[in-house]
Amino acid sequence: MGTKQNKKGKAYTRRDFLKGFGGGAIGAAVVPKILAQESASIETKKGKIPVCSKKQVTLTVNGEKYTLVVEPQETLLDVLRERLNLTGTKKTCNQGECGGCTVLLDDEPVYSCLYLAFRADGKDIRTIEGLAEKENLHPVQQAFIDTDAYQCGFCAPGFIMSTVGYLETQGNSQSNMKLNMEDIKTAISGNICRCGNYDQIYKAVAEAAKKMGRS
Amino acid sequence: MKEFKLAQPQNLAQVTSLPSDQRYFLMAGGTDLLDEIKNEIIDPGVVVDLKSIPDLAYIRSTDEKIRIGAMTRVSELAENSTIKTNYPVLHEAALSLATPQLQNVGTVGGNLCQRPRCWYYRDPQVECRKKGGSRCYAARGRNRYHAILGGGICHIVYPSDLAPALISLDAEATIATANGDRTVPLEEFYTLPRVDVRKENILKANEILKEVKIPPSKNEGKSTYVKLKERGTWDFALVSAAVCGIVSGNTFKDIKIVLGGVAPIPWRLEKAENLLKGNPVTDDVVKQAAKEALSDARPLKENAYKQDLAAIAVSRAVLSLV
Numbered sequence: 406m407g408t409k410q411n412k413k414g415k416a417y418t419r420r421d422f423l424k425g426f427g428g429g430a431i432g433a434a435v436v437p438k439i440l441a442q443e444s445a446s447i448e449t450k451k452g453k454i455p456v457c458s459k460k461q462v463t464l465t466v467n468g469e470k471y472t473l474v475v476e477p478q479e480t481l482l483d484v485l486r487e488r489l490n491l492t493g494t495k496k497t498c499n500q501g502e503c504g505g506c507t508v509l510l511d512d513e514p515v516y517s518c519l520y521l522a523f524r525a526d527g528k529d530i531r532t533i534e535g536l537a538e539k540e541n542l543h544p545v546q547q548a549f550i551d552t553d554a555y556q557c558g559f560c561a562p563g564f565i566m567s568t569v570g571y572l573e574t575q576g577n578s579q580s581n582m583k584l585n586m587e588d589i590k591t592a593i594s595g596n597i598c599r600c601g602n603y604d605q606i607y608k609a610v611a612e613a614a615k616k617m618g619r620s
Numbered sequence: 621m622k623e624f625k626l627a628q629p630q631n632l633a634q635v636t637s638l639p640s641d642q643r644y645f646l647m648a649g650g651t652d653l654l655d656e657i658k659n660e661i662i663d664p665g666v667v668v669d670l671k672s673i674p675d676l677a678y679i680r681s682t683d684e685k686i687r688i689g690a691m692t693r694v695s696e697l698a699e700n701s702t703i704k705t706n707y708p709v710l711h712e713a714a715l716s717l718a719t720p721q722l723q724n725v726g727t728v729g730g731n732l733c734q735r736p737r738c739w740y741y742r743d744p745q746v747e748c749r750k751k752g753g754s755r756c757y758a759a760r761g762r763n764r765y766h767a768i769l770g771g772g773i774c775h776i777v778y779p780s781d782l783a784p785a786l787i788s789l790d791a792e793a794t795i796a797t798a799n800g801d802r803t804v805p806l807e808e809f810y811t812l813p814r815v816d817v818r819k820e821n822i823l824k825a826n827e828i829l830k831e832v833k834i835p836p837s838k839n840e841g842k843s844t845y846v847k848l849k850e851r852g853t854w855d856f857a858l859v860s861a862a863v864c865g866i867v868s869g870n871t872f873k874d875i876k877i878v879l880g881g882v883a884p885i886p887w888r889l890e891k892a893e894n895l896l897k898g899n900p901v902t903d904d905v906v907k908q909a910a911k912e913a914l915s916d917a918r919p920l921k922e923n924a925y926k927q928d929l930a931a932i933a934v935s936r937a938v939l940s941l942v
Binding site for chain 1: 624625626627628629631634637638639654666667668671719724725853
């Protein structure tokens with residue numbers, strides 16, 4: 406877990422409960438900095454290439470800074486879910502095909518399952534947990550509710566993050582352009598809904614675009 | 621995902637001088653590499669992070685050429701206004717590729733060096749020729765998505781969308797080696813399985829694709845990318861056609877056609893190009909050329925449909941130049 410805690414008051418979750426039983430507080434200890442500084446390297450004719458199996462990173466997640474030590478193969482998805490307890494981002498296919506793990510990295514949608522945590526050092530990350538301001542839902546979240554775009558709801562965080570990324574930033578170069586249904590379909594083409602609720606999801610995105618002055 | 625160590629070089633010279641006693645896996649965007657590690661097709665031990673090297677991501681116009689750094693992200697390529705205006709085939713190929721999430725992370729160099737999608741290759745249980753085994757399981761197995769041309773001992777198709785587009789534009793590849801850079805036509809970058817079944821390109825150990833260069837666009841030239849897929853949304857191409865040419869006075873003055881999805885390398889259709897050059901643009905001429913072009917195809921049990929699709933992709937792309 407990070408050296409800085411999330412300030413938001415959080416109820417005791419099912420995950421915390423299970424963790425408590427699993428030998429307790431996985432990764433809860435603050436890892437000393439020294440672990441991150443390994444001295445291994447590969448010798449080449451052009452100098453030493455540093456090699457490490459741990460790296461200290463600072464991530465800004467939903468406006469909060471976290472400093473933690475990660476291993477090279479740890480994905481951003483696993484760090485968010487398992488170490489920062491931000492389980493709104495879903496681990497579904499875990500191989501970059503379904504979009505359930507979509508987060509915004511410096512405002513751009515990426516699959517957090519195929520993004521290594523060490524590469525997110527110094528980056529700004531937004532997850533579904535960071536969208537609402539207190540009791541006020543983000544216009545995209547509200548549009549998903551208003552148009553009944555959830556069925557089982559498991560894919561919704563990913564769809565919502567793709568939509569937010571597109572409507573807030575990616576489409577900004579053409580922000581005066583009106584979106585048509587083709588644009589919407591392309592913007593969320595990296596997300597899959599196994600319930601097949603696409604018609605309602607397209608409507609939700611169109612509705613959100615309208616609320617955000619994009620249609 | 622299996623553990624690995626991370627090597628972070630400061631420059632390309634360090635990468636090209638890596639000791640040869642061990643195989644190192646280079647990571648650009650990582651979207652394909654991580655997929656291979658997760659599926660236990662490879663166990664890299666050490667991953668070399670190319671993002672730690674500065675100045676490999678750029679799109680520059682110099683000497684009238686466009687130079688694209690290997691670490692340029694696909695989304696940056698797709699959004700570049702010069703590419704969009706002067707090289708539509710490349711713009712369209714970049715847009716057709718994967719999803720917004722993958723375009724934001726995947727790189728041009730990574731796309732051009734990605735590993736095949738053959739389901740036998742991607743299956744950790746299967747030890748096929750490409751993984752050092754003794755058989756190509758696609759030859760007699762399920763081969764709906766496999767090669768109809770150039771397969772022989774291994775029936776993969778090369779999955780990159782950017783490669784056919786860049787080859788149709790006469791792009792060159794700059795390769796960094798321990799003895800300095802060398803430049804080859806991108807068309808000669810890819811190699812058939814019979815050259816070395818374990819590899820898809822000419823890169824030797826510790827060589828790395830550094831940049832692609834596109835010659836100046838011809839004023840009267842036109843280009844397009846037609847991609848035929850199984851799904852309406854994103855997918856790898858069943859067949860794709862990159863076409864670049866000049867039509868003047870209703871005659872094909874110059875034309876280059878490169879297919880994706882049909883062979884282990886991007887497949888140039890010189891026969892069809894020669895049938896079109898100097899001839900008037902009519903449906904019949906184009907259809908005849910497209911048909912002739914695929915006459916060498918040797919489909920497997922389940923993929924003869926690709927022959928028809930290829931003819932359609934070629935006709936559609938060529939006629940759209942008019």
